[in-house]
Amino acid sequence: MNYRRLGRSGLKVSELSFGSWVTYANQMDTGAALDCMAAAWDAGVNFFDNAEVYANGKSETIMGEALKKLAWPRVKYVVSTKFFWGIVEGPNTKNTLNRKYLMDAIDGSLARLQLDFVDLVYCHRPDPNTPMEEVVWAMHDMIERGKALYWGTSEWSASEIMAAHNVAEKHHLRRPVVEQPEYNLFHRKRVEVEYQHLYKDVGMGLTTWSPLASGLLTGKYKAGVPEGSRGAMPRMAFLLEKLTDKARNAAVMQLEGVAKDLGCSMAQLAIAWCLKNPHVSTVITGASRVSQVQENMKAADVVAKLDEAAMKRIEAIAGGLAE
Template identity: 70%
Template sequence: MEYRRLGRSGLQVSQLSLGSWVTYHNQVDTRAARELMAAAFDHGVNFFDNAEAYAGGQSETIMGAALRELGWSRVKYVVSTKFYWGLSEGPNQRNTLNRKYLRQAIDGSLQRFGLDYVDLAYCHRPDPNTPIEETVWAMHDMVEQGKALYWGTSEWAADEIRAAWEIAERHHLHKPVVEQPQYNLFHRARVEKEYARLYDDIGLGLTTWSPLASGLLTGKYRNGVPAGSRGALESMAWLRDALTDPAKNAIVDRFVGFASKLSCTPAQLAIAWCSANPRVSSVITGASSVAQLQDNLGALVVLPKLDADTLQQLDALFPSI
C-alpha cells in the first residue's frame, strides 16, 4: 500500500480507502463492519470514510462501535465525516452549511463515533443560501476547537472551492485542503478538467468516490439487476436506469474483455485506473463482504500494469469527456 499526502497538507492517507455509504446499517452490521475494517487495515488501509447522513447517522454509530472493538491506537487511522443533509427536518437542521447547523452537527457525529475528533470534516454539498464566508469561518472554528484536524468539500464547483480558499487565505483561517468528487471512467470531467488549475494553484487533494460507477463497471448489470446487489436495494432504486443503460453496458462489455486480457477483474481495473491519476490522494472503495474487499484491494497489483499505452487504450473504450 502506498500512502499519499492529502494535497499540500502533511496528512498521509492510503491510496485505497474504505467507505461506508450504502453498506453500513443497510447491508453491514457492527460485526461485519469490524471484520471489513480489520481486513482493510491488515492490507494497509488507514483511511475510513463516513458521513452524518449515511443511514441517518447509523453508519457513524456502527463504525464507531467497530473502532472501539478493534482498539487501534488513534494515530494509526484516519476517519472522515461530512455535513450538509442533516438528520432532522426544520430550519437550521437540513440542507445547510450555516454556523448553527455545523456547530451541532460535529458534536453529534463525535458522539455517534465515540471519538474526540475526526481527521477530516467535509462540507458534503455547497449551500447557495449561506455565504461561503460564514461556512469557512465555521469550519475554521471546528478545526481550532480540535474537533476536526482538516476540512474540505465534496462536490463543490471549482469556483466555490477557490472562493472558500481565498477567504481563508485573506483572513488567515484554516483552508480547505481536499475535495471529494465522484470519479470513474464514466465520470471524469470535473476531476480532469474543471479542477485542473486548483491542484497547482491551491494544492487541492482528492479523495474520490464511486470508482465502480455504483457497480456498473463490474459488469454485473449487463443482464439486469442481480439479487443482493446495490441496485436491488429499494433505497437505490433511483440508480437502476443508469445501471441497466444498454449503451453504457455495451461499453462495459468491452471493458470486461479488456480486464480479462490484463488478468484482473473489471473492479480491480476500474479502481486501479482511478488510483493511476497522481492527483488522487485516495480512492474510496466500498464492500459488503471481506471477499469483495480483498478483490477490490487486488487493484494494487493491477496498478503497475497501467502504463501510458494501456491507459490510452482504456480511454478509447469510453466516450470523450
C-alpha cells in the same frame, strides 16, 4: 499499500480507503463492518470514510462501535465525516452549512463515532443560502477547537472551492485541503477538466468515490438488475437509468477483455484506473463482504500494469461515454 499526501497537507492516506456509504446499517451490522474494516486494515488501509447522513447517523454509530472493539492506536488511522443534509428536523438543521448546524453536527458525529476528534470533515454539498465567510469561519473554528484536524468539500464547483480559499486567505483562516468528488471511467470531466487549475493553484487533493460507478463497472448489470444488488434497492432507484444503460454495459463487456489480458478483475481494473490519476490522494472503496475488500485491495497491484498502451485501449472503449 502506498500512501499519498492529502493535497499539499502533511497528512498521508492509504491510496485505497474504505467507506461506509450504502452498506453500513443497510447491508451490514457492526460485526460485518468490523470484519471488513479489519480486512482493509490488514491490507494497509488507514483512512475510513463516513458521513452524518449515511443511514441517518447509524453508519457513524456502527463505525464507532467497530473502532472501539478494534482498539487500533488512534494516531494510526484517519476518520472522516461530512455535513450538509442533516438528520434532525428543523429550519436550521436540513440542507445547510450555517454555523449553528455545523457546530451541533460535529458534536453529534463525535458522540456516535466515540471519538474525541475526526481527522477530516467535509462540507458535503455547497450551500448557496449561507455566506461563504460564515461557512469558512465555522470550519476554521471547528478545527481550532480540536474537533477536526482538516476540512474539505464534496461535490463543490471549482468556483465555490476558490471562493472558500479566497475567504480563508483574506482572514488567515484554515483552508479546505481536499475535495471528494465522484470519479470513475464514466464520470470524470469535473476531476479532469473543471478542477484542473486547482491542483496547482491551491494544492487540492482528492478523495474520490464510486470508482465502480455503483457497480456498473463490475459487469453485474449486463443482463439486467440482479437481486440483492444496489440497483435493486428501492431507495437507490435513481441509479437505475445509468446502471442499465446499454452503451455503457456494452463498453464494460469490451473492458472485460482488457481486464483479462491484464490478469485482473473488472473491479480491480476500474479502481486501478482511478489510482492512475496523480491528483487522486485516495480512492474510497466499499464492500459488504470481506472477500470484496480483499479483491478491491489487489487493485493497487494493477496500477503498474496500466501502461500507455493499456490506457489508450481503455480510453478508446470508454472515453466517449464519459460525462
